[in-house]
Amino acid sequence: MLRTEDLPTGFRAAGDDLDGDWSFHAGTSYTCEEDGQSWPGEKAFRGAVFRRGTESTVIERVERHSEEGAKTTMGNVRREVDGCKPLNPDSSKGMEVFASGLAGDESLLVGRIGEKATSRWLFVRQGELVAQVWLKGVDPAEDQRIAERTAARLCAGTDAC
Template identity: 45%
Template sequence: MPDQLFSDLYRDTDRLTWAPVEEVRRRGRQRTRRARVAGVLAVAVAVGVLTSGAAVLAGHRDATPPLPPATVVPSTPGADPTVSPTPSAESSPSPDAQSSRRPTGGTPSSRPPSRAIPAGATLQLADLPPGFAMSQGRIKVDWTLESAAVSCENRLPALSVGALADRFAVFDSPTAWLAERVTRHSQADAVTSMKRVRRIVADCVPARPDDSLSILAEGLGGDDGVLVGGEIKGIPSRWLFVRQGDLVAQLRLDHQATPDEARHFAKLVADRLCVGTDAC
């Protein structure tokens, strides 16, 4: 007995009308062509979308400036280097603004001037009589007025006020020696230092009956010039002080130097001090 499934299939298809083989093949070819056309159209649409998107992105890239490169900032030894972005146009001055800030001829720069005293601001060998030679280094004895003031009975103020720098010069001859100290102060402190010279001389109370300090001459040269004479522990001395601007020179002269000789040296000292100050 035939299987029931085949019996039902025979019954359902017994009266069906089948299309010719050639017709079936023609319909299959039509479906294939439609599928191909639809695929081509889909690809074309996708390409168009991508192209228009790329154009839009390219337009945005052209309108937006590129990001500035990062700048590596050098660090101190042992520290990790850091990376900081290049300053933006708002925080960085334009080339025109930068050039306008650069110092031009006749305009002082923002860098503070050097406080060092140049060698040319002291006396030179050409300023001294024949027979002198420049000595190397400082002399071993303290020849300054400050050392003499230590022998006074009373306490006196410091001679040098607010000294910022100093320079020494020492000259020797077979029969004498000459020493100079130049100190730099502020303008006001330089004036005060010269006042201290006069105060020390006026206020000193000698520790011994034969000790003495006195002003021998004033107005000798420069902005201010004073010759001080003294005898401490039986040793006579002469000290010449000359101020030019913010520089003060103290010179140890021969103990027999007269006011006229001191005036000659004071003018030489004042001219030399002009090398180290703008006050001249």
């Protein structure tokens, strides 16, 4: 799991309560028409929440899958972003992949079109582990470093590294 030293200055640990509408699934449900694809279930997961003031939040959920399930999860993220048909074209243009190949075996940085500076989701896969990291109010210049730290932390939980 990420630690405060992996994040920009000023973030503090705020527990492991993952409730709320922060997840990629929540984000796409407010932005895109349902695509009906099935997602592999995880064997286990853990979470961590970090905050800096009231404007910046980092939430991480790490899931353990089979290796094939982890690869499927990453493929599903890309397909969901690429296939996003805006739920309300007047208020949303859909989703986009901002970056890929940042760290780990696979990684994707995704978000709503035109909102990279606001919030985005970072997915990093290392073997059978997939981390989903929600970055809200975090400078996009930090994305590469956070992806690398996420991949390094995942290596501690898998034989894939």
